[in-house]
Amino acid sequence: MNVKVEVKNLKKSFHKLNVLNGIDLTVYEGEVVCIIGPSGSGKSTLLRCLNRLEDATGGQVIVDGYDITDKKTNINKVREKIGMVFQNFNLFAHLTVLQNIMLAPVDLKIMSKEEAHKTAIELLKRVGLEDKAECHPHQLSGGQQQRVAIARALAMKPDIMLFDEPTSALDPEMVGEVLAVMKELASQGMTMICVTHEMGFAKEVADRVIFIDEGVIMEEGTPEDVFTNTKNPRAIDFLNKVL
Amino acid sequence: MDFTRTILESTPLLLEGIKITILISVISLIIGMVIGLLMCIMGMSKNILLKAISGVYIWIIRGTPMIVQAFIVYFGMPQVIQLFNPSFRIEAFTAGIITLSLNAGAYLAEIFRGGIMAVPKGQTEAARSLGLSKSRTMLKIILPQAFKVAIPSMVNQFIITVKDTSILSVIGLADIVNKAKVYVGKSYQFFATYILVAVYYLIVISILMLLSKYLEKKINYERKGRS
Numbered sequence: 034m035n036v037k038v039e040v041k042n043l044k045k046s047f048h049k050l051n052v053l054n055g056i057d058l059t060v061y062e063g064e065v066v067c068i069i070g071p072s073g074s075g076k077s078t079l080l081r082c083l084n085r086l087e088d089a090t091g092g093q094v095i096v097d098g099y100d101i102t103d104k105k106t107n108i109n110k111v112r113e114k115i116g117m118v119f120q121n122f123n124l125f126a127h128l129t130v131l132q133n134i135m136l137a138p139v140d141l142k143i144m145s146k147e148e149a150h151k152t153a154i155e156l157l158k159r160v161g162l163e164d165k166a167e168c169h170p171h172q173l174s175g176g177q178q179q180r181v182a183i184a185r186a187l188a189m190k191p192d193i194m195l196f197d198e199p200t201s202a203l204d205p206e207m208v209g210e211v212l213a214v215m216k217e218l219a220s221q222g223m224t225m226i227c228v229t230h231e232m233g234f235a236k237e238v239a240d241r242v243i244f245i246d247e248g249v250i251m252e253e254g255t256p257e258d259v260f261t262n263t264k265n266p267r268a269i270d271f272l273n274k275v276l
Numbered sequence: 277m278d279f280t281r282t283i284l285e286s287t288p289l290l291l292e293g294i295k296i297t298i299l300i301s302v303i304s305l306i307i308g309m310v311i312g313l314l315m316c317i318m319g320m321s322k323n324i325l326l327k328a329i330s331g332v333y334i335w336i337i338r339g340t341p342m343i344v345q346a347f348i349v350y351f352g353m354p355q356v357i358q359l360f361n362p363s364f365r366i367e368a369f370t371a372g373i374i375t376l377s378l379n380a381g382a383y384l385a386e387i388f389r390g391g392i393m394a395v396p397k398g399q400t401e402a403a404r405s406l407g408l409s410k411s412r413t414m415l416k417i418i419l420p421q422a423f424k425v426a427i428p429s430m431v432n433q434f435i436i437t438v439k440d441t442s443i444l445s446v447i448g449l450a451d452i453v454n455k456a457k458v459y460v461g462k463s464y465q466f467f468a469t470y471i472l473v474a475v476y477y478l479i480v481i482s483i484l485m486l487l488s489k490y491l492e493k494k495i496n497y498e499r500k501g502r503s
C-alpha cells in the first residue's frame with residue numbers, strides 16, 4: 034500500500050497556546066480516516082497543517098512524498114493534488130457555480146477552458162446539481178453549496194481530500210445529501226481525511242477512526258475498536274456525550 | 277443684480293473653468309487609483325520597508341491640509357529642484373495634478389484596504405487550498421470582491437476630489453473658481469456668479485452620483501442574477 038500522508042511528531046502552537054502536542058499519523062492510498070474529538074482539541078488545526086494552511090511549529094508533514102514542512106517545497110504545486118472542503122463552504126461569492134469549479138484548473142493552466150467546462154458539468158451531474166450551473170452561491174441552500182464546494186475541489190483531480198466538518202453548518206435535512214456524495218467518493222477509492230461530528234458516517238465509511246484530545250491522538254483503530262472497544266477514559270467520556 | 281446678464285457674460289469663462297476642473301479631476305483620479313492600489317498592496321505586504329513607505333505616505337497626506345501640500349508642490353519643490361536645474365518651472369496645472377493625485381491616492385489606499393479586509397478569510401483559504409498563488413488569489417478572488425464593497429466609498433472620494441480642485445485656485449489653477457474670481461473682479465456680481473459656480477458643481481457631482489447608483493444597481497443585479 035502506498036503511503037499518501039505521513040505526519041511525524043507534529044507540533045503546533047499559537048503564541049503560547051500548544052494546540053498539537055506531537056501527532057504521528059500515516060494515511061495510505063484509498064483509506065478513509067475520520068478524526069473525532071471534543072471542540073478545541075486541535076482537529077481543524079491538524080487538518081490545516083496537512084496542506085499548510087497552518088505552518089507547523091515542529092515535526093514533519095510529508096504529503097505525496099513532498100515534505101511540506103520544508104520551506105523550499107513549492108506548496109502551491111502540492112496543494113493542487115489536495116482538495117479541501119470547509120465547514121462554511123467558502124464558495125467564491127462573486128462567481129457562478131460553474132465559474133467556481135472552472136477557476137482553478139483554468140487559472141493554473143491544467144485544463145483548457147473547454148476541458149474545464151466539460152469537467153465541471155460532469156462533476157455537477159455527479160453531485161446532482163447540473164441545473165444550478167449558472168447560479169451564484171447565495172442562491173443555493175447550504176447543502177447545495179457544500180456539494181458545489183466538493184465538486185470544485187474534485188475539478189483539480191486531487192489524490193487526497195480533506196474535509197473539515199463539512200456538515201456541521203447545515204440544517205439537519207441537508208446533511209444526508211452531502212454525506213451521500215462523500216460516501217460515493219469513498220467508494221471510488223479516494224483517500225479521505227474527514228474531521229466529523231457525524232458518528233454514523235464514521236462508523237459506516239471510515240477505515241480508521243482517530244480520537245484526538247488536547248492535541249494528542251488518544252485512541253486509534255477501526256470504527257469498532259474506537260466506538261465499542263475503547264478503554265481510554267477520555268474517549269469513553271466523549272463518546273457517551275455524542276452518541 | 278442682473279442675473280441674466282451675469283449668465284450670458286460669465287458662461288464662456290465658467291465653461292472653460294469647469295472643463296479644467298473636470299479634466300484635472302479625471303487625470304488625478306486615474307493616477308490616484310494607481311497610487312492607491314499600489315500603496316494599499318505595499319501596506320499589506322510583509323516587507324517592512326514597503327509597509328513603512330506606504331504608512332508614512334498615508335500618514336503625511338492625511339495629517340496635513342491640502343492647501344499646504346499644494347504650496348509645497350507648487351512653490352517649495354521648484355526651489356529645491358532649481359538648485360540643480362535653474363531653468364526648472366512648474367505649471368499650476370501640473371502641480372495641481374501632483375497634489376490631487378497624491379491626495380486621492382492616500383485616501384483611496386485606505387478605501388481599498390477596507391474593501392480587502394471586508395472579504396472573508398475563507399475566500400483566500402479556499403483559493404490557496406486549490407493551489408492558487410498569493411498574487412493570483414489577490415487578482416482573481418479578493419480584488420473583484422473588495423472592489424464591489426469599496427464602490428460607495430470610492431465614489432465618495434471622487435466627489436471629494438472634484439470639490440477639492442477648487443482649493444487649487446490658490447496656486448493659480450485656471451479652474452472654475454478661479455475664472456469666477458476673475459469675472460467678479462470686473463463685474464462685482466458676487467451673488468449671481470457664485471450661485472452659478474455652485475450650480476456647475478452640483479451638475480457635475482450629480483452626474484457622478486447617478487453613475488454610482490447605476491453601477492451599484494448593475495452589480496446588485498448581477499449578484500441576484502438569473503436562476
Ligand SMILES: Nc1ncnc2c1ncn2[C@@H]1O[C@H](COP(=O)(O)OP(=O)(O)OP(=O)(O)O)[C@@H](O)[C@H]1O
Pocket residue numbers: 047050052070071072073074075076077078079
Ligand atoms: N489562528 C488561531 N490563532 C489562535 N488560536 C487558534 C487559532 N486557530 C485555532 N486556535 C486555537 O486552537 C485550539 C484548537 O482549535 P481547532 O480549531 O483546531 O479545534 P477543533 O478541534 O477543530 O475544534 P472544533 O470542534 O470546535 O472545530 C482552540 O483553542 C483554538 O482557539
Ligand SMILES: [Mg+2]
Pocket residue numbers: 076077078197198
Ligand atoms: Mg474545527
